[in-house]
Amino acid sequence: MSSIDLTAIGAVVFDIDGVATDTARVHAAAWKHVLDGFLRGRGEEPFDIRSDYLRHVDGRARLDGLRAFLASRGLEVPDGSADDEPGQVSVHGLAGAKDAFFLEQVGKYGVAAFPQAVALLHELRRRGCRTAAATASRHGRTLVQGAGLAHLFDLIVDGHDAALMNLPGKPDPALYLEVARRLDLPPERTAIVERALAGIEAAHKGGFGTVIAVEDAADLAEVTVLGRVPRPV
Structure with a gap:
């Protein structure tokens, strides 16, 4: 059982997809939808959620994850540019098609928050x-707002912010370190709740005081919160 000791931790940072919102499976399905056709044309095995998505793509920025997957299969595809049409055979084109399908699915079915995450967020905030x-x-930000969670976070930093600041993606700890900086807390007084392997690695590399690694949101029900954040004197 994992625990968060609030006498030593001043803030808890949650990954979103698969931790706070039920969207990791939508990302995975979107990648499979786009890449299976591409792989079929190359005589390759279909995209596998466990061996391909979880190992190479999950938790990474969209372009970084796709590049890592292609490299794992020894496939060479031109990088292209942000102007490439969705579906064009380039890194940007394939990633654009995935993004379009993901947004279509989210628009059609909405975004659900995991009740275990909501309960943990309420408990943490109740304790200061x-x-x-x-x-x-x-x-x-769109996912957090769509899931009705915006009021439970003091701060949201997403891939759009990371791109504006030219931050390297996970497993580099830059994104999490930027969150700690904005919270005005050192990493050792900040906890990270993560599911993706790349994110867990980033949290450890960043020297964060507590890293709660979960396989899925159900594990959040087993997280124990100890004490409360001391009030400023």
Whole structure:
């Protein structure tokens, strides 16, 4: 059982996809929808959620994840540019098609918050702990707002912010370190709640005081909150 000791931790940072919102599976399905056709044309095995998505794509910025996956298969594709049409055979084109399908699915079915995450957020805030959301997704704010969670976070930093600041993606800890900086807390007094392997690695690299690694949101029900954040004198 994991625990967060609020006598030592001043803020808890949540990843969004698959931790706070039920959207990791939508990302995975969108990648499979786009890449299966591309792979079929190359005589390759279909995109596999466990061996391909979780290992190479999950938790990373969209372009970084796609590049990592292509490299794992030894596939060379031109990088292209942001002007490429969605579906064009380039890194930007394939990523654009994935993004379009993801947004279509979110628009059609909405965004659901995990009740375990909502309960933990309420408990942390009741005990005086600040909370933040951090994600490689450029749609982070949209997802948080769509899930009705915006009021439970003091700060949201997403992939759009990271791009504006030219921050490297996970497993580099830059995104999480930027969140800690904005919270005016050192990493050792900041906890990270993560599911993706790249994000867990980033949290450890960044020297964060507590790293709660979960396989899925159900694990959040087992997280124990100890004490409360001391009030300023």
